[in-house]
Amino acid sequence: MGHKRMPREVRERHMLDAAVAAFARHGYQAASMDEIAEAAGVSKPLVYLYLKSKEELFMACVRREVGALVAAVRAGTRERGAPADQQLWNGLTAFFAHTAARPDGVTVLHRARTQGEPFAREVAAMRVEVATLVTSLLGQAARDAGCDSALAEREVSGLAHALVGAAESLAEWSNTQARTAPSSAPSARETAATLMNFCWSGLHNLLNGERWVPTSRVH
Amino acid sequence: MGHKRMPREVRERHMLDAAVAAFARHGYQAASMDEIAEAAGVSKPLVYLYLKSKEELFMACVRREVGALVAAVRAGTRERGAPADQQLWNGLTAFFAHTAARPDGVTVLHRARTQGEPFAREVAAMRVEVATLVTSLLGQAARDAGCDSALAEREVSGLAHALVGAAESLAEWSNTQARTAPSSAPSARETAATLMNFCWSGLHNLLNGERWVPTSRVH
Numbered sequence: 001m002g003h004k005r006m007p008r009e010v011r012e013r014h015m016l017d018a019a020v021a022a023f024a025r026h027g028y029q030a031a032s033m034d035e036i037a038e039a040a041g042v043s044k045p046l047v048y049l050y051l052k053s054k055e056e057l058f059m060a061c062v063r064r065e066v067g068a069l070v071a072a073v074r075a076g077t078r079e080r081g082a083p084a085d086q087q088l089w090n091g092l093t094a095f096f097a098h099t100a101a102r103p104d105g106v107t108v109l110h111r112a113r114t115q116g117e118p119f120a121r122e123v124a125a126m127r128v129e130v131a132t133l134v135t136s137l138l139g140q141a142a143r144d145a146g147c148d149s150a151l152a153e154r155e156v157s158g159l160a161h162a163l164v165g166a167a168e169s170l171a172e173w174s175n176t177q178a179r180t181a182p183s184s185a186p187s188a189r190e191t192a193a194t195l196m197n198f199c200w201s202g203l204h205n206l207l208n209g210e211r212w213v214p215t216s217r218v219h
Numbered sequence: 220m221g222h223k224r225m226p227r228e229v230r231e232r233h234m235l236d237a238a239v240a241a242f243a244r245h246g247y248q249a250a251s252m253d254e255i256a257e258a259a260g261v262s263k264p265l266v267y268l269y270l271k272s273k274e275e276l277f278m279a280c281v282r283r284e285v286g287a288l289v290a291a292v293r294a295g296t297r298e299r300g301a302p303a304d305q306q307l308w309n310g311l312t313a314f315f316a317h318t319a320a321r322p323d324g325v326t327v328l329h330r331a332r333t334q335g336e337p338f339a340r341e342v343a344a345m346r347v348e349v350a351t352l353v354t355s356l357l358g359q360a361a362r363d364a365g366c367d368s369a370l371a372e373r374e375v376s377g378l379a380h381a382l383v384g385a386a387e388s389l390a391e392w393s394n395t396q397a398r399t400a401p402s403s404a405p406s407a408r409e410t411a412a413t414l415m416n417f418c419w420s421g422l423h424n425l426l427n428g429e430r431w432v433p434t435s436r437v438h
Contacts, residue, residue, distance in 0.1 A: 089433055114332055114339040154396070154403060158413045161392040162385040169384020170377060177373070184373065193431070194377045200431045201420035212412070212419045214308055 012050055014040040019051075020061045024104035028058055028115050062112045062119055065105040066126045072098035073130055077137060084141030085204070089196055091137070092167065096188040096195075099171040106175055127164060134160035138203070145207040159206070163199060170195055231269055233259040238270075239280045243323035247277055247334050281331045281338055284324040285345045291317035292349055296356060303360030304423070308415055310356070311386065315407040315414075318390040325394055346383060353379040357422070364426040378425070382418060389414055 018039035022031040033054060037044040051057040076094025077087050099106045109126075112119035138156045170191055178185040186194070205211065237258035241250040252273060256263040270276040295313025296306050318325045328345075331338035357375045389410055397404040405413070424430070 085431070086433075114335060116333060116335060120333040154405065155413055158389060158392060158405065158410065159417055161388045162414055162417050165388020166381040166385040168388070169380045173377060173380040186373065186377065191377065194374055195381055197425050197431050198378055198381050198421045199417055201424045202417045205420045206416050212304070212416050214305075 008050070011040070011042060011046070015042065015047055015050060015057070016061055016064055019057050020065065020104050020108050023058060023061060023111060024107035027111060028054075033057075058112075058115070059119065059122070061108050062122050065102070065109050066122055068102070068105065069095075069098055069109070070126060070129055073133065077133065084137070084144060084207070085196075085200055087137055087141075088200065088203075089192070091134070092192040092195055093189060095167055096171060096174070096192045099175065100178070100188040100191075103175045103178065106171055110172060127168075131157070131160045131164045134163055141203075142207055155206075159203065166195060166199065227269070230259070230261060230265070234261065234266055234269060234276070235280055235283055238276050239284065239323050239327050242277060242280060242330060243326035246330060247273075252276075277331075277334075278338065278341070280327050281341050284321070284328050285341055287321070287324065288314075288317055288328070289345060289348055292352065296352065303356070303363060303426070304415075304419055306356055306360075307419065307422075308411065310353070311411040311414055312408060314386055315390060315393070315411045318394065319397070319407040319410075322394045322397065325390055329391060346387075350376075350379045350383045353382055360422075361426055374425075378422065382414075385414060385418065 015036065018036045019031070021039065022036050025031070031054075033044055033047060036057070037047045040047070047057065051060055072094050073091055077091040079087060079090060082090070109123055113123045114120075135157050138160055139153070142156060174186055174188075174191045202212075234255065237255045238250070240258065241255050244250070250273075252263055252266060255276070256266045259266070266276065270279055291313050292310055296310040298306060298309060301309070328342055332342045333339075354376050357379055358372070361375060393405050393407075393410045421431075
């Protein structure tokens with residue numbers, strides 16, 4: 001089989017691939033180390049030698065998927081000189097392309113949130129990192145539009161958290177669609193366009209000092 | 220003390236109030252049944268008599284907070300004949316007023332998501348219920364605007380999930396602000412206005428068949 005000649009990092013990657021698939025399919029408790037070893041084409045003792053325990057294996061999966069997701073979003077928003085709407089569009093398409101391509105990874109991160117500490121902490125740290133990235137993007141857009149004072153730093157941070165929550169919720173929703181009704185499921189680009197349409201006009205208005213105002217009928 | 224003369228439902232409410240506060244402050248594992256009984260002004264055996272176990276007590280807290288949140292949003296969006304932006308504004312102000320008034324309840328629901336099944340399932344069911352309510356509101360708005368075909372049912376559902384995720388994320392964010400920097404924390408109305416500004420212009424454009432379109436520079 002040639003396993004002996006594979007470098008450790010390649011075998012470890014196979015283990016993590018198999019583990020992400022198993023944790024996504026069965027959940028943390030029900031996923032079996034036997035199944036993971038078999039799918040990775042290695043012995044169970046080797047999995048324990050490399051990853052120590054089921055808990056550490058799950059943590060390694062969570063960290064890998066967090067890293068991959070953050071890297072995808074960072075790569076998407078790299079073009080700093082571009083207009084704000086293009087940067088946001090690039091970030092959203094990168095995010096949804098990533099979550100569509102790695103549905104098991106998204107499910108593992110979702111499960112990690114509901115699996116208790118310290119896994120939930122890793123996902124929370126990831127959200128802070130992405131929200132900080134989006135906050136800086138929106139802050140830059142506000143400065144470009146010359147509206148430092150109109151759009152307070154606090155509101156920019158709020159908007160960034162709204163956007164991150166919306167993106168996260170849409171990614172789960174579109175992956176559920178892809179699983180349950182694949183023929184009518186939206187593409188990553190369509191999902192990105194939905195969110196862009198949902199939020200861009202509002203952001204654009206805010207950046208230009210235009211606000212939605214409740215009418216007198218509205219309480 | 221007069222406890223003997225209190226009806227069971229009043230004593231049970233005191234227990235749940237104390238339990239929500241304790242679970243929010245310490246988390247599920249660290250919250251102590253002694254502390255909960257003491258704060259509720261009852262004996263620990265009475266807590267066990269009424270609520271059976273710590274697990275069932277936590278579940279009772281989760282169910283109560285889910286019910287209260289859904290009821291608040293339903294009450295806010297009751298005015299069916301009103302224009303779509305007013306209904307959405309009413310729903311958002313009701314939601315953020317509720318989450319600001321009951322920060323411990325929000326924390327308990329957040330903890331429930333990360334506390335494993337079956338608690339996470341209760342919160343997931345609540346999200347589905349609220350998303351369904353928002354989907355029907357947006358669908359009604361789309362029909363009022365005469366754009367059945369332009370805004371496909373699938374996209375309406377996606378938009379609703381984006382809105383729910385954004386609202387949830389903003390509620391957590393603004394409660395964190397209120398806890399860590401109370402003097403500069405946004406009011407419920409300000410948070411609702413932030414989200415309304417964020418999403419309404421976009422929704423309004425979508426309802427009128429206007430879309431954000433990537434320029435040729437955008438990949």
